[in-house]
Amino acid sequence: xxxxxxxxxxxxxxxxxxxxxxxxxxxxxxxxxxxxxxxxxxxxxxxxxxxxxxxxxxxxxxxxxxxxxxxxxxxxxxxxxxxxxxxxxxxxxxxxxxxxxxxxxxxxxxxxxxxxxxxxxxxxxxxxxxxxxxxxxxxxxxxxxxxxxxxxxxxxxxxxxxxxxxxxxxxxxxxxxxxxxxxxxxxxxxxxxxxxxxxxxxxxxxxxxxxxxxxxxxxxxxxxxxxxxxxxxxxxxxxxxxxxxxxxxxxxxxxx
Numbered sequence: 259x260x261x262x263x264x265x266x267x268x269x270x271x272x273x274x275x276x277x278x279x280x281x282x283x284x285x286x287x288x289x290x291x292x293x294x295x296x297x298x299x300x301x302x303x304x305x306x307x308x309x310x311x312x313x314x315x316x317x318x319x320x321x322x323x324x325x326x327x328x329x330x331x332x333x334x335x336x337x338x339x340x341x342x343x344x345x346x347x348x349x350x351x352x353x354x355x356x357x358x359x360x361x362x363x364x365x366x367x368x369x370x371x372x373x374x375x376x377x378x379x380x381x382x383x384x385x386x387x388x389x390x391x392x393x394x395x396x397x398x399x400x401x402x403x404x405x406x407x408x409x410x411x412x413x414x415x416x417x418x419x420x421x422x423x424x425x426x427x428x429x430x431x432x433x434x435x436x437x438x439x440x441x442x443x444x445x446x447x448x449x450x451x452x453x454x455x456x457x458x459x460x461x462x463x464x465x466x467x468x469x470x471x472x473x474x475x476x477x478x479x480x481x482x483x484x485x486x487x488x489x490x491x492x493x494x495x496x497x498x499x500x501x502x503x504x505x506x507x508x509x510x511x512x513x514x
Contacts, residue, residue, distance in 0.1 A: 259460075354392045434488070455499075462495055
């Protein structure tokens with residue numbers, strides 16, 4: 259597992275050079291806009307509601323309300339919980355809505371890496387790609403929230419909240435990597451096959467997602483660069499895995 263996580267992280271090392279070489283930046287303009295707008299909305303919601311949740315908690319515990327530092331701690335934790343939920347929603351929203359724009363990027367990278375163009379891969383329309391992206395991310399969102407909600411409650415318990423934070427980060431990383439990998443799998447594997455593929459290579463997904471999540475801690479520039487770098491890195495690694503497991507479709511035609 260650790261070895262595969264490191265492989266998922268190492269794939270980022272060649273991402274920038276490949277994006278520039280294949281002149282892919284124009285393909286990322288709309289996804290970047292989606293990312294920036296979504297991140298801004300979520301940040302404003304987290305900022306606006308943190309005090310409200312803190313006040314609600316203190317109203318349920320009136321004996322604590324007289325201590326200002328306790329209220330300050332609950333305000334901070336409330337904001338953090340909202341932000342974590344926001345990050346969960348953020349990545350699934352941008353991945354679902356960006357699917358039709360990321361698939362062509364993934365395909366261009368695949369053709370470059372393999373030197374072959376597949377005329378019999380799963381040809382899908384813009385709407386089909388968008389629906390697949392929504393379906394995958396709705397599935398992942400439901401599972402992630404189911405796992406994350408108990409861990410979020412643990413954040414209100416001192417010491418224990420340290421471990422819950424680590425677990426939340428790993429879970430978020432896994433599902434972020436899942437979404438990035440599926441942009442390539444969409445052309446080669448059906449929905450259920452893709453789910454099984456990512457489960458088999460969960461270390462790669464976590465490694466890709468770790469860097470994805472770290473990008474989001476970089477103010478402003480993080481939400482701009484996160485998709486270009488993470489999708490490119492995931493595609494490079496996924497193409498190699500598909501080749502190794504002989505999962506590419508047949509009738510391959512060489513690109514001139």
